[in-house]
Amino acid sequence: MARFHSLRVAAVDRLTDDSVALTLTVPEQLREEFRHAPGQHLALRMRAGRTDAALGADRTGRSDRTGGSDGFEVRRTYSICSPAPDPHGPGPSTLRVGVRLVEGGAFSTYAMKEIGVGDELDVMTPAGRFTLDPAPGLYAGIVGGSGITPVLSIAATLLAREPSARFCLLRSDRTAASTMFLEELADLKDRFPERLQLVTVLSREEQQAGLPSGRLDRERLTGLLPSLLPVRQVAGWFLCGPFGLVQGAEQALREIGVPRSRIHEEIFHVDAAPQPAQTAAPAHSTVTARLDGRGGSWPVQDGESVLETVLRNRPDAPYACKGGVCGTCRAFLVSGEVRMDRNFALEPEETDAGYVLACQSHPVTEAVEVDFDR
Numbered sequence: 001m002a003r004f005h006s007l008r009v010a011a012v013d014r015l016t017d018d019s020v021a022l023t024l025t026v027p028e029q030l031r032e033e034f035r036h037a038p039g040q041h042l043a044l045r046m047r048a049g050r051t052d053a054a055l056g057a058d059r060t061g062r063s064d065r066t067g068g069s070d071g072f073e074v075r076r077t078y079s080i081c082s083p084a085p086d087p088h089g090p091g092p093s094t095l096r097v098g099v100r101l102v103e104g105g106a107f108s109t110y111a112m113k114e115i116g117v118g119d120e121l122d123v124m125t126p127a128g129r130f131t132l133d134p135a136p137g138l139y140a141g142i143v144g145g146s147g148i149t150p151v152l153s154i155a156a157t158l159l160a161r162e163p164s165a166r167f168c169l170l171r172s173d174r175t176a177a178s179t180m181f182l183e184e185l186a187d188l189k190d191r192f193p194e195r196l197q198l199v200t201v202l203s204r205e206e207q208q209a210g211l212p213s214g215r216l217d218r219e220r221l222t223g224l225l226p227s228l229l230p231v232r233q234v235a236g237w238f239l240c241g242p243f244g245l246v247q248g249a250e251q252a253l254r255e256i257g258v259p260r261s262r263i264h265e266e267i268f269h270v271d272a273a274p275q276p277a278q279t280a281a282p283a284h285s286t287v288t289a290r291l292d293g294r295g296g297s298w299p300v301q302d303g304e305s306v307l308e309t310v311l312r313n314r315p316d317a318p319y320a321c322k323g324g325v326c327g328t329c330r331a332f333l334v335s336g337e338v339r340m341d342r343n344f345a346l347e348p349e350e351t352d353a354g355y356v357l358a359c360q361s362h363p364v365t366e367a368v369e370v371d372f373d374r
Protein backbone atom coordinates (compact mmCIF):
# COMPACT_ATOMS: atom_id res chain seq x y z
CA MET A 1 0.00 0.00 0.00
CA ALA A 2 1.50 3.34 -1.07
CA ARG A 3 2.08 5.78 1.81
CA PHE A 4 3.58 9.24 2.23
CA HIS A 5 6.48 9.83 4.61
CA SER A 6 8.51 12.90 5.35
CA LEU A 7 12.10 12.61 4.07
CA ARG A 8 14.93 15.10 4.51
CA VAL A 9 16.79 16.55 1.53
CA ALA A 10 20.48 15.61 1.78
CA ALA A 11 21.70 17.24 -1.44
CA VAL A 12 20.50 19.34 -4.34
CA ASP A 13 22.78 18.97 -7.38
CA ARG A 14 22.30 21.12 -10.43
CA LEU A 15 22.52 18.93 -13.52
CA THR A 16 21.78 21.47 -16.27
CA ASP A 17 20.32 24.98 -16.44
CA ASP A 18 16.85 23.52 -16.09
CA SER A 19 17.27 20.36 -14.01
CA VAL A 20 18.41 19.22 -10.59
CA ALA A 21 18.91 15.94 -8.77
CA LEU A 22 17.47 15.74 -5.25
CA THR A 23 19.03 13.27 -2.82
CA LEU A 24 16.74 12.25 0.04
CA THR A 25 17.79 10.56 3.27
CA VAL A 26 15.78 7.47 4.24
CA PRO A 27 15.78 6.89 8.01
CA GLU A 28 16.58 3.36 9.09
CA GLN A 29 13.02 2.50 10.13
CA LEU A 30 11.69 3.36 6.63
CA ARG A 31 14.33 1.61 4.54
CA GLU A 32 12.21 -1.48 3.88
CA GLU A 33 9.24 0.66 2.82
CA PHE A 34 11.45 2.57 0.38
CA ARG A 35 13.07 -0.54 -1.10
CA HIS A 36 12.66 -0.16 -4.85
CA ALA A 37 13.25 -1.91 -8.13
CA PRO A 38 15.34 -0.18 -10.82
CA GLY A 39 13.03 2.03 -12.90
CA GLN A 40 10.47 2.88 -10.19
CA HIS A 41 9.41 6.38 -9.24
CA LEU A 42 8.41 8.43 -6.22
CA ALA A 43 5.45 10.79 -5.94
CA LEU A 44 6.34 14.02 -4.16
CA ARG A 45 3.60 16.09 -2.58
CA MET A 46 3.54 19.81 -2.04
CA ARG A 47 0.88 21.81 -0.25
CA ALA A 48 0.63 25.41 -1.33
CA GLY A 49 -1.42 28.32 -0.02
CA ARG A 50 -3.85 30.24 -2.16
CA THR A 51 -1.29 32.95 -2.80
CA ASP A 52 0.85 30.41 -4.63
CA ALA A 53 -1.91 29.68 -7.14
CA ALA A 54 -0.09 31.77 -9.74
CA LEU A 55 2.59 29.10 -9.89
CA GLY A 56 0.29 26.94 -11.98
CA ALA A 57 0.49 23.19 -12.31
CA ASP A 58 3.09 21.08 -14.02
CA ARG A 59 1.85 20.53 -17.50
CA THR A 60 3.21 17.09 -17.98
CA GLY A 61 0.98 14.08 -17.78
CA ARG A 62 2.51 13.05 -14.50
CA SER A 63 1.28 15.80 -12.26
CA ASP A 64 -1.87 16.59 -10.41
CA ARG A 65 -3.17 19.57 -8.54
CA THR A 66 -6.18 19.25 -6.29
CA GLY A 67 -7.83 22.48 -5.21
CA GLY A 68 -9.50 23.37 -1.92
CA SER A 69 -10.59 26.49 -0.03
CA ASP A 70 -7.35 26.47 1.95
CA GLY A 71 -5.04 26.22 -1.06
CA PHE A 72 -4.10 23.24 -3.15
CA GLU A 73 -2.02 20.12 -3.18
CA VAL A 74 0.33 19.24 -6.01
CA ARG A 75 1.59 15.72 -6.56
CA ARG A 76 4.29 15.00 -9.07
CA THR A 77 6.10 11.76 -9.82
CA TYR A 78 9.86 11.67 -10.34
CA SER A 79 11.89 8.63 -11.30
CA ILE A 80 14.61 7.34 -9.06
CA CYS A 81 17.98 7.61 -10.80
CA SER A 82 20.09 5.90 -8.14
CA PRO A 83 20.72 2.13 -8.45
CA ALA A 84 18.29 -0.19 -6.67
CA PRO A 85 19.46 -1.86 -3.45
CA ASP A 86 20.44 -5.51 -3.47
CA PRO A 87 17.31 -7.58 -2.70
CA HIS A 88 19.30 -9.57 -0.10
CA GLY A 89 20.74 -6.51 1.67
CA PRO A 90 19.18 -3.60 3.57
CA GLY A 91 16.84 -1.09 1.91
CA PRO A 92 18.28 2.18 0.55
CA SER A 93 19.73 4.79 2.91
CA THR A 94 19.31 7.47 0.25
CA LEU A 95 17.20 7.97 -2.86
CA ARG A 96 18.06 10.28 -5.72
CA VAL A 97 15.52 11.64 -8.21
CA GLY A 98 15.94 13.82 -11.28
CA VAL A 99 13.70 16.89 -11.71
CA ARG A 100 13.49 18.88 -14.93
CA LEU A 101 11.86 22.30 -14.97
CA VAL A 102 8.56 22.35 -16.80
CA GLU A 103 7.55 25.82 -17.92
CA GLY A 104 4.91 27.03 -15.45
CA GLY A 105 5.16 23.79 -13.47
CA ALA A 106 4.39 24.26 -9.78
CA PHE A 107 6.48 21.46 -8.37
CA SER A 108 9.44 21.67 -10.71
CA THR A 109 9.64 25.47 -10.17
CA TYR A 110 9.58 24.86 -6.41
CA ALA A 111 12.28 22.16 -6.74
CA MET A 112 14.53 24.33 -8.89
CA LYS A 113 14.18 27.55 -6.91
CA GLU A 114 13.27 26.74 -3.33
CA ILE A 115 14.14 23.26 -2.14
CA GLY A 116 17.35 23.25 -0.13
CA VAL A 117 19.43 20.86 1.95
CA GLY A 118 17.69 20.05 5.24
CA ASP A 119 14.14 20.62 3.92
CA GLU A 120 11.56 17.93 4.57
CA LEU A 121 9.55 16.60 1.62
CA ASP A 122 6.40 14.45 1.56
CA VAL A 123 7.42 11.38 -0.42
CA MET A 124 5.26 8.40 -1.41
CA THR A 125 6.73 4.92 -1.22
CA PRO A 126 8.13 3.71 -4.59
CA ALA A 127 5.72 2.66 -7.33
CA GLY A 128 5.75 1.80 -11.01
CA ARG A 129 6.16 -1.27 -13.18
CA PHE A 130 8.70 0.10 -15.68
CA THR A 131 11.28 -2.12 -14.04
CA LEU A 132 13.96 -4.66 -14.80
CA ASP A 133 14.68 -7.80 -12.86
CA PRO A 134 18.44 -8.07 -13.52
CA ALA A 135 19.41 -11.22 -15.47
CA PRO A 136 22.23 -12.15 -17.86
CA GLY A 137 21.78 -11.00 -21.46
CA LEU A 138 21.65 -7.92 -23.64
CA TYR A 139 19.25 -5.07 -22.78
CA ALA A 140 18.67 -1.73 -24.45
CA GLY A 141 17.21 1.67 -23.70
CA ILE A 142 15.89 4.37 -26.03
CA VAL A 143 15.31 7.58 -24.12
CA GLY A 144 14.60 11.23 -24.77
CA GLY A 145 15.36 14.17 -22.43
CA SER A 146 14.58 13.44 -18.78
CA GLY A 147 13.54 9.91 -19.84
CA ILE A 148 17.13 8.99 -19.00
CA THR A 149 16.30 9.12 -15.27
CA PRO A 150 14.78 5.64 -14.64
CA VAL A 151 16.93 4.05 -17.34
CA LEU A 152 20.08 5.27 -15.59
CA SER A 153 18.96 3.29 -12.52
CA ILE A 154 18.06 0.28 -14.67
CA ALA A 155 21.43 0.23 -16.50
CA ALA A 156 23.51 0.88 -13.36
CA THR A 157 21.70 -1.81 -11.35
CA LEU A 158 21.92 -4.37 -14.15
CA LEU A 159 25.62 -3.84 -14.87
CA ALA A 160 26.58 -3.92 -11.18
CA ARG A 161 24.57 -7.03 -10.37
CA GLU A 162 24.97 -9.21 -13.48
CA PRO A 163 28.62 -9.65 -14.51
CA SER A 164 27.68 -10.98 -17.96
CA ALA A 165 24.85 -8.55 -18.78
CA ARG A 166 25.26 -5.78 -21.34
CA PHE A 167 23.32 -2.58 -21.90
CA CYS A 168 23.03 -0.42 -25.02
CA LEU A 169 21.70 3.08 -24.38
CA LEU A 170 20.51 5.30 -27.19
CA ARG A 171 19.63 8.72 -25.84
CA SER A 172 18.46 11.87 -27.51
CA ASP A 173 18.44 15.43 -26.29
CA ARG A 174 18.44 18.93 -27.72
CA THR A 175 22.01 20.00 -26.97
CA ALA A 176 24.95 18.73 -24.92
CA ALA A 177 24.30 21.50 -22.35
CA SER A 178 20.70 20.36 -21.83
CA THR A 179 21.64 16.68 -21.34
CA MET A 180 20.97 15.37 -17.82
CA PHE A 181 23.28 12.96 -15.95
CA LEU A 182 26.25 13.34 -18.32
CA GLU A 183 28.72 12.76 -15.49
CA GLU A 184 26.87 9.78 -14.02
CA LEU A 185 26.78 8.08 -17.41
CA ALA A 186 30.46 8.83 -18.07
CA ASP A 187 31.27 7.21 -14.69
CA LEU A 188 29.17 4.18 -15.56
CA LYS A 189 30.96 3.89 -18.90
CA ASP A 190 34.33 4.07 -17.07
CA ARG A 191 33.26 1.29 -14.72
CA PHE A 192 31.84 -0.97 -17.43
CA PRO A 193 33.58 0.03 -20.70
CA GLU A 194 32.99 -3.33 -22.39
CA ARG A 195 29.41 -3.83 -21.29
CA LEU A 196 27.84 -0.39 -21.67
CA GLN A 197 27.32 0.98 -25.16
CA LEU A 198 26.36 4.63 -25.18
CA VAL A 199 25.06 6.54 -28.20
CA THR A 200 23.89 10.16 -27.89
CA VAL A 201 21.90 11.91 -30.59
CA LEU A 202 21.52 15.69 -30.37
CA SER A 203 18.65 17.26 -32.26
CA ARG A 204 19.84 20.88 -32.25
CA GLU A 205 23.59 20.60 -32.36
CA GLU A 206 26.19 19.25 -34.74
CA GLN A 207 28.37 16.55 -33.20
CA GLN A 208 31.75 15.10 -34.04
CA ALA A 209 31.99 13.15 -37.27
CA GLY A 210 30.36 9.76 -37.15
CA LEU A 211 27.78 10.56 -34.49
CA PRO A 212 24.20 10.95 -35.66
CA SER A 213 22.31 14.21 -35.10
CA GLY A 214 18.71 15.33 -35.68
CA ARG A 215 15.47 13.94 -34.30
CA LEU A 216 15.08 10.30 -33.33
CA ASP A 217 11.87 9.32 -35.05
CA ARG A 218 10.51 6.04 -36.30
CA GLU A 219 12.25 6.19 -39.72
CA ARG A 220 15.65 7.06 -38.24
CA LEU A 221 15.40 4.36 -35.59
CA THR A 222 14.36 1.71 -38.08
CA GLY A 223 17.58 2.38 -40.01
CA LEU A 224 19.85 3.06 -37.03
CA LEU A 225 19.06 0.26 -34.59
CA PRO A 226 20.17 -2.76 -36.66
CA SER A 227 23.53 -1.04 -37.28
CA LEU A 228 24.06 -0.46 -33.55
CA LEU A 229 23.24 -3.82 -32.00
CA PRO A 230 21.91 -7.31 -32.74
CA VAL A 231 18.27 -6.29 -32.34
CA ARG A 232 16.81 -9.79 -32.09
CA GLN A 233 19.13 -10.76 -29.23
CA VAL A 234 17.89 -7.96 -26.96
CA ALA A 235 16.02 -9.48 -24.01
CA GLY A 236 14.30 -6.24 -22.96
CA TRP A 237 13.84 -2.76 -24.46
CA PHE A 238 13.20 0.20 -22.15
CA LEU A 239 11.64 3.20 -23.88
CA CYS A 240 11.19 6.38 -21.88
CA GLY A 241 10.56 10.02 -22.66
CA PRO A 242 7.95 12.15 -24.44
CA PHE A 243 4.94 10.37 -25.96
CA GLY A 244 6.10 10.97 -29.57
CA LEU A 245 9.55 9.45 -29.03
CA VAL A 246 8.24 6.40 -27.17
CA GLN A 247 5.53 5.79 -29.75
CA GLY A 248 7.99 6.17 -32.66
CA ALA A 249 10.50 3.85 -30.99
CA GLU A 250 7.86 1.20 -30.36
CA GLN A 251 6.72 1.37 -34.00
CA ALA A 252 10.33 1.07 -35.21
CA LEU A 253 10.98 -1.94 -32.98
CA ARG A 254 7.78 -3.67 -34.09
CA GLU A 255 8.72 -2.99 -37.71
CA ILE A 256 12.07 -4.73 -37.27
CA GLY A 257 10.43 -7.75 -35.69
CA VAL A 258 10.73 -7.17 -31.91
CA PRO A 259 7.84 -8.82 -30.05
CA ARG A 260 5.69 -6.45 -27.94
CA SER A 261 6.37 -8.54 -24.82
CA ARG A 262 10.03 -7.39 -24.88
CA ILE A 263 9.16 -3.71 -25.02
CA HIS A 264 8.64 -1.72 -21.80
CA GLU A 265 7.47 1.86 -21.95
CA GLU A 266 7.17 4.87 -19.71
CA ILE A 267 5.82 8.16 -20.97
CA PHE A 268 7.03 11.36 -19.33
CA HIS A 269 5.16 13.96 -21.25
CA VAL A 270 1.92 13.79 -23.20
CA ASP A 271 1.23 16.79 -25.41
CA ALA A 272 -1.88 15.77 -27.25
CA ALA A 273 -3.67 12.73 -25.99
CA PRO A 274 -5.83 10.77 -28.39
CA GLN A 275 -9.51 11.40 -27.64
CA PRO A 276 -11.27 8.34 -26.23
CA ALA A 277 -14.46 6.99 -27.77
CA GLN A 278 -17.45 8.01 -25.65
CA THR A 279 -19.70 5.32 -24.19
CA ALA A 280 -23.08 6.01 -22.62
CA ALA A 281 -22.81 6.08 -18.82
CA PRO A 282 -25.62 4.65 -16.68
CA ALA A 283 -27.82 7.22 -14.92
CA HIS A 284 -26.82 5.88 -11.51
CA SER A 285 -23.84 3.75 -10.65
CA THR A 286 -22.07 2.58 -7.55
CA VAL A 287 -18.40 1.91 -6.96
CA THR A 288 -17.35 -0.72 -4.46
CA ALA A 289 -13.67 -0.61 -3.57
CA ARG A 290 -11.27 -2.51 -1.37
CA LEU A 291 -8.30 -0.53 -0.14
CA ASP A 292 -5.76 -1.43 2.53
CA GLY A 293 -7.95 -4.32 3.71
CA ARG A 294 -11.14 -2.27 4.11
CA GLY A 295 -14.05 -2.05 1.69
CA GLY A 296 -16.89 0.37 0.99
CA SER A 297 -19.58 1.21 -1.60
CA TRP A 298 -20.40 4.72 -2.75
CA PRO A 299 -22.61 6.32 -5.42
CA VAL A 300 -20.82 7.89 -8.39
CA GLN A 301 -21.48 11.59 -8.93
CA ASP A 302 -21.87 13.15 -12.36
CA GLY A 303 -18.87 12.49 -14.61
CA GLU A 304 -16.64 11.25 -11.80
CA SER A 305 -13.88 8.74 -12.38
CA VAL A 306 -13.71 5.66 -10.17
CA LEU A 307 -10.75 7.27 -8.36
CA GLU A 308 -12.68 10.48 -7.67
CA THR A 309 -15.60 8.54 -6.17
CA VAL A 310 -13.24 6.54 -3.96
CA LEU A 311 -11.22 9.62 -2.96
CA ARG A 312 -14.33 11.47 -1.74
CA ASN A 313 -14.75 8.68 0.79
CA ARG A 314 -11.24 7.33 1.22
CA PRO A 315 -8.68 10.15 0.96
CA ASP A 316 -5.90 7.56 1.31
CA ALA A 317 -6.59 6.11 -2.17
CA PRO A 318 -3.31 6.01 -4.12
CA TYR A 319 -2.76 8.40 -7.00
CA ALA A 320 -0.18 10.82 -8.33
CA CYS A 321 -0.73 12.19 -11.83
CA LYS A 322 -4.47 11.65 -12.43
CA GLY A 323 -3.48 11.69 -16.08
CA GLY A 324 -3.20 8.00 -16.97
CA VAL A 325 0.61 8.14 -17.02
CA CYS A 326 2.15 7.10 -13.70
CA GLY A 327 0.15 3.94 -12.88
CA THR A 328 -0.04 4.71 -9.13
CA CYS A 329 -3.85 4.32 -9.15
CA ARG A 330 -3.79 0.81 -10.65
CA ALA A 331 -6.64 -1.38 -9.36
CA PHE A 332 -8.04 -4.79 -10.22
CA LEU A 333 -11.52 -4.71 -11.76
CA VAL A 334 -13.36 -7.38 -9.79
CA SER A 335 -16.75 -6.97 -11.49
CA GLY A 336 -18.65 -4.61 -13.77
CA GLU A 337 -17.31 -2.66 -16.72
CA VAL A 338 -15.48 0.64 -17.04
CA ARG A 339 -14.40 2.88 -19.89
CA MET A 340 -10.79 4.06 -19.60
CA ASP A 341 -10.17 7.49 -21.12
CA ARG A 342 -6.49 6.90 -21.69
CA ASN A 343 -3.77 4.56 -20.57
CA PHE A 344 -0.07 5.32 -20.87
CA ALA A 345 0.88 3.28 -17.82
CA LEU A 346 -0.43 -0.28 -17.96
CA GLU A 347 1.14 -2.89 -20.20
CA PRO A 348 -1.22 -4.94 -22.43
CA GLU A 349 -0.71 -7.98 -20.15
CA GLU A 350 -1.96 -5.96 -17.18
CA THR A 351 -5.13 -4.77 -18.90
CA ASP A 352 -5.69 -8.30 -20.24
CA ALA A 353 -5.36 -9.60 -16.67
CA GLY A 354 -8.11 -7.18 -15.53
CA TYR A 355 -6.21 -4.17 -14.17
CA VAL A 356 -7.43 -0.64 -14.79
CA LEU A 357 -6.29 2.89 -14.00
CA ALA A 358 -8.84 4.18 -11.49
CA CYS A 359 -8.15 7.81 -12.43
CA GLN A 360 -9.15 7.12 -16.03
CA SER A 361 -12.02 4.69 -15.44
CA HIS A 362 -15.69 5.63 -15.68
CA PRO A 363 -18.42 3.11 -14.87
CA VAL A 364 -20.26 1.68 -17.86
CA THR A 365 -22.37 -0.69 -15.72
CA GLU A 366 -24.48 0.27 -12.71
CA ALA A 367 -22.20 -1.57 -10.31
CA VAL A 368 -18.41 -1.59 -10.49
CA GLU A 369 -16.11 -3.26 -8.00
CA VAL A 370 -12.36 -2.60 -7.82
CA ASP A 371 -9.60 -3.86 -5.56
CA PHE A 372 -6.57 -1.62 -4.93
CA ASP A 373 -4.89 -4.29 -2.79
CA ARG A 374 -4.33 -6.90 -5.54
Ligand code: FES
Residues within 6 Å of the ligand: 318, 319, 320, 321, 322, 323, 324, 325, 326, 327, 328, 329, 330, 345, 357, 358, 359, 360
Ligand atom coordinates in the same frame (compact mmCIF):
# COMPACT_ATOMS: atom_id res chain seq x y z
S1 FES B 1 -2.86 8.56 -10.92
FE1 FES B 1 -1.32 8.38 -12.43
S2 FES B 1 -2.22 6.95 -13.81
FE2 FES B 1 -3.81 7.31 -12.38
